[in-house]
Amino acid sequence: MARKDSDAVARRGRRSRGRSAGGGVRRALGLLALLPVASRAPLYARLVWALVLDDRTPAARKAILAGGLGYVLIGRDLIPDEVPLLGGLDDLVVVAIAFDVFLDGVDPDVLSEKLEELGIDRAAFDEDVARIRRFLPGPVRRAMRRLPGLIAGAGEALQHSGVGPRLRGWIKGDGGAVA
16 A cells, blocks of 8 residues: 555655646747847837836836846846856846736736837737746746835935935935934
8 A cells, every 4th residue: 555655655756847847948938939029129118217217107107117127137146147047047037027027017007108209009019028927937927026016115214214314415415414
């Protein structure tokens, strides 16, 4: 009886390992699906820039985007760039998650307005965003979607604390005096 149980456990282990290996292959093939998105990257960069400059875009979402870009520019990676394939993949994932969370917080009317201004086809844009979301690890995406609320809460707490005016005064060099 014990042997049958251990054989069943071993078979489940082999099946789960096979699935995880297949998951890696599927994710690698999913990268190929991002090639059309990459070809439209300059257009999407203009869209993001237009949204960043728009006052209707929440500051917390802009902060998430800045954090993602900062991660890439600073060069301190979770996975060193020297590691083949995976070294650059973490940068791509961080930027894609930042882009996804940024867009998630933009008012749909503002997004539609900017898409129209830039001549970006809405259906193609929606398909590209869906491709990016399929590529991203779900648990990481869900965790990142909580960040803007945390940033906004920290900003409100800082504003109510009265530290802001003193910090601005300190930066300006007047000794932190509050006018």
